[in-house]
Every structure is written in structure tokens, then in C-alpha cells.
Amino acid sequence: MSRPKPATFDKKKIVAENRKARFEYSIDTTYEAGIALTGTEVKSLRFGEGSIAESYAEVKDNQVWLVNANVPEFSHGNRFNHEAKRPRKLLLHEREINKLHGAVAREGMTLVPLSVYFNSRGRAKVELALAKGRKNHDKREAIKERDWKREAQRILKDRG
Template identity: 75%
Template sequence: MARPKPPTFDKQKVVAENRRARFDYEIDEKFEAGIALTGTEVKALRAGEGGIAESYAEVRDGEVWLINSNIPEFSHGNRHNHLPKRPRKLMLHGREISRLTGAVERKGMTLVPMSIYFNARGKAKVELALAKGRQSRDKREYIKDRDWKRDKARIMRDKG
């Protein structure tokens, strides 16, 4: 008997989203990773602040790190506040890390954070995608397909 499929990522509150990534990259596979945060970073994220528009992830020494993500300082934080753009460690299983390492090194793929969110248990998570960069001609083709799907849906709605 086949094992039941696990549910998709349980996103209760999305804090930051990387919308540009779907346009710039062809998404292959998605992973859910925990993120190691300090107290003031969690409070800033719960307040809805944070951005991952220009961030990426990389594998260093068998660990995955989120680079260049911006979580601004917490407004009520004191001298123990965090640095806004510090590298943050992502928590993944060893098998997932080795899989990501192989894909990045051999296939030339990129690790792109898609969103930061809180799950049902209140834990901060990062949706990480294994992606391949698109060329400008591929982007134009993507725009054409997207526009045609939108027009097709509009025509079907009007005629049906």
C-alpha cells in the first residue's frame, strides 16, 4: 500500500513573499526549512516586517544559509537588537542538504527563497525552491503564455 502524500506547506501567516522569483526562475522543487532566529527577529516578523526580494540561499560546510534577507530591527528592541541583513541558518534534514548540494554543484541550479511564513504551530519557516534561471527569451515566452491563459479564461467566462 502506498504511503499517503504529506500535506503541502501549512502557511498560516505569510510575512514576506518573493514574487519576482517566479518570473526570473523556473521553479523545479520546493522545500520547507526552519530558520534560526533571535527573539527580536521573531517579534519583527510577527509584526509583518521583513523582505526576501534580493535574497538567496547557499550551502556552506554542509549547512544551508539564507543570505541578504532583510528583517528590520524591532522597534521596541533595546541594545540586544539584531543586525538586519545577517546570514541566517536554515534547518533542513541531512538528506535534503546533500540533495540540494548535488543539484547546485552539478546542474547549476540556484536556491531561491520563495516566502517566509509562520506555520500552524507558530514556527517561522522558509519556503525554499530549487530553481534554474530563465533567459530573457524564456521570460518573453512566459509572459505570452500567462497572457494567453488569462485571455482564454476571460473568453470562456464570457461565452460560457
């Protein structure tokens, strides 16, 4: 029997992506989490604005929070507009939160958001990764491997 493929999430519209995270961290497992947003935040994200480049997640009081994610104020918002860099609650099952809390506390891992997207039902979701930071020599090794794969593809393309 073949090995089951890892779960992929149904991403319809990717709003923000943290591409640097895949280079800076070695990713162990990924989770799909809902995100609690206000109305103007959803509208701002639907326009494709938002950044998670310098954000992270933390477990506090049995809840997971997305910290330092930038969702700019909605241009047509009125006095009820939201704060751009406020902490946002991530919606996960209690079992998943306990698993994440244990990994962060005991194993020294980090919760890194990889992307913010809207799924097929129109719900805003965050792809959250449980990751461990890479050292400089690991990063250099990853660059060498990536360059070699690119060169191998180029050689195969020329011959085939």
C-alpha cells in the first residue's frame, strides 16, 4: 500500500505568504487555523492587502494568537476601522492547541504563519507551521541543494 500524501489545504485565494519562513526554518508539521477578524479586516484582506512577513504565533492562556501580522486599515472604513497590527486570535481545536503548546514549551519549536488565504467557502484561514530554526550551515546546505536541483533540471531539459 502506498504512503498517504500529507494533507493539503484548499486554498482558493492566497492573500499573504511568508516565503522566507521556509528558508529560515525547517518545518515539521502544518496546521490550518481559522482567524478571528473584524469586518473591516476581512474587507482589507479581500482586496489583497496584508503581510505576515515578520509575524509569529504564540500560545497564551490556552489560546493561540497571531502577533505582529499587518492588516492595513480599510480605505472606506469609518470610525469603526480596526488597528493594523493588533494580535488576532487563531481558531484551533483544544487538542491541537495542547499539542502546539507542548512542542513550543518542551522542544523549543516556533509557531510560524506560512500563508493567509481564503478557502473555498470564503473563510479566512492561516497556514500555521510548527518549525525549528535553521543554523547558518543548514541554510547554506539548502541553497546548494536548491541550486543543484535547478542545474539538474536545466541539464535534463537540454538533453530531452
